[in-house]
Amino acid sequence: MSACTCPDPAPAAAAVERLADPGPLSAPRLAGAGGVLAVIGVVAFTALLLTDAGRAWGALLAATVAVTWTSLGALAFLAMHDAGGARWTAPIRRAAEGWSGGLPLTLAALVALAACGAPLLYDWFALAGTPGHEHLFAGHAKAAWMSPARWIATTIGITLVWLALRHAFVGGIGRKPRRAVLLLVVAGYGLGLFTWDVVLALDSRFVSSMAGMYAAVGGLQCALALITITAAWWSRGRHADAFRQHTFHDLGTWTIGLACVWAYIAFAQYLIIAFGGMDNETAFYLRRMQNGWDVVLTVVALLRFPLPFLLLLSQRTRTCRYALPIASAAILAGGWLDCAWLVVPHLFPQGMPTLGLLPELAVGLGFAGGLLLLALRYWRRHGTLAHGDPDLVPVVNAEHLH
């Protein structure tokens, strides 16, 4: 790795006194690509709906989970640094804020699921109001908890709170430590409940107290990957003077760190469940580790941990123009595949469905297109660099490192 000869994304340059403001982002080709992806998603979802409605809603759920975790991850990444008083994130602030814009997609998907799709995914949802519903559970309390009305209220309520918090946090100039702390507390606690309701509730007997942390770390990892790719893109033209080598070094170090934390959380959850051998827990993994799903799990694990870890281990590759975006792209692919692996085997325990995961990928690309369009809209309104932020120029000049 150390012999890599690829050019730095932003070679060391002279100190700047002020950064040029290139104005609102106008990227018609990218917006067009986002639109095409969104159309692909809608077409794929409609086609699936006509052929296998359950699969269509499963694909939608997987994409929703991926977009939600990633959007929250982008918010949380920024909030963590704001709360901790870190300055190095000043150049990537707008990038992170832009990618945190996927929560409206979450809301729309949840409304659609509540209206139509949930009964096809959650057996307890379908049986609500029938005697069979009570028989799914040992007690009345859980039966009451696992009711459509409560599920809709909780998931949509949490999403609305997240949207309000995001609205209060993004935009503006400089760090916002107090709002960041509030956001972290609410988002962190809410994400746990959201993940239980949306993912773990697929199998109402499965429990894992690690679920919230798994979602949080996965979301942070994917958000960082998107931020990194965006920074690499902007450093090649739009903001060549704003993204210096040290920023990419920090992004690369964080990428390695989060890859390690993800591996730790994922493996710890698996190890404890596998050693415990409780049928209500192991069934979740068994369903996802046989009939071809084990291959998917292996690919997820490779994309999310060893690949970025080994690729970026060297300081040289960590700031390389190609290595960092490649590792980030792998993480993003792994992130979506992870969500698909959590949802789709529940519907197809006997093995990979027709066309493999291609239809799910198409729906996922549709969500990615939607997220891209929302992010572009944000950058068009707020710009791509937080001009006026007192931390910006000092950070670009690496003063925080001395």
Next chain:
Amino acid sequence: MSAPREPELTARQITDDLTAPIFRLPSLQWVGGFLTAAGLAGLFGLAILAYCVEGYGIFGVDNTVNWGNDIGSYVFWIGIAVAGTLVSSVLLLFRQRWRTGVNRATEAMTVFAINIAGIYPLIHTGRPWVDYWLLPLPNDLSLWEQFKSPIVWDVFAITGYATTSVLFFYLGLIPDFAAVRDRCPDNRFGRLQRLLYSALSLGWKGTASDWRHYERAYTQFAWVATPLVVGMHSTIATLLAVSLVPGWHASVFPPYFVSGAIFGGLAMAMLLLIPLRSAFSLERYITIDHLDRLAKIMLTVGMIVLYVYVTEFFTAWYSESAAEQGQYWYRLTGEHKAFFWTMILCNVVSIQLLWFRSLRRNLGVLLLVAFMVNAGMWLERYNIVVLSLERDHLPSKWTAYAFTGWDYIILSGSFGLFFTQFLLFCRVAPVVSIAEIKATLLRRGRHGADQEASHG
């Protein structure tokens, strides 16, 4: 950040201030504290002696609660050890320069806590004279450890961690030992001291080459220590979580234990640092800002611990497992409910004071919160270990665990042993890293106080 007045500080003065306690006679407070702590440490030794003579029956454990005070206290002390390395190495990796005021004391805390922690499993085996069986040594019967057992993983985890943390600690001390060596007075005792510190400083000359190697090695140790510390405490958590004992089998245990360890360890660091700064007049080196930042981290990890408490109860309820639900109901309402509610008061309620800046900068409040969190974290381990075993799956096995006099002695003795080591350390080595604090304070003198206030 209200920084000390830069013009007053020179490199020479920093060295003089920080090495002064080594060369002057101990104060009466130190002697009093040391004798008290050493007395308790003696009781710790007495308890172990009594145990070797009388057997394990002198403690409160029985066939049901066979992991009592020893294992609870073991996890507590390991937790203290974890925080020390994390404060030092993680903050170093995150380029948090303010760590230089507190890292030496926390690294020392790690080393002293881990050697106490290591004693507990060794005596808990019941036959400490054959503890060497834990090592993978060839033997006549071709018997080997059960490598599938987390207990064996634990041996390797702790051994690896102890080795790394001792080396990390010692490495940081080398330039400071050299500074002490160069200040030894020229009399008979001073020459003896110089000889000792010369040996300890490994021939350090302070050349550019020395510093280059030192800084590289120190950072690399930090990189190694961080995953090791997380791995070690996660192994301990796994040791409990892979079993099916109600209250133990939770997938969140590894990160829960790590965050709990940091939480308790930071509280212990506060308990050490606050008296230390006034006893040795170190207010300019261990500032209110340092304590404020430690308090913020403590609040953050405390909120993570609270999240896990909530998740544990929710998971038990959601699982519909009678044993899990019974266990958590027992914690809330059983005969030891006072332990649970005291834990909540200490670990959840008390830390809410730290949301307020004025309280975070009040030493009395910080000491109170730190003391409560330490008590709460010990109770947390007690609740996990003892209360879970008291109410296992089999009602006919249920029992009530109670401390014997020897349990109280060995518990208080462990604190005595810890403080004995720490008080001795304060007299033989600088409690603030001279080399690192110079780099921070003198740099700040050049660039202005705000440089240190926010970075990274």
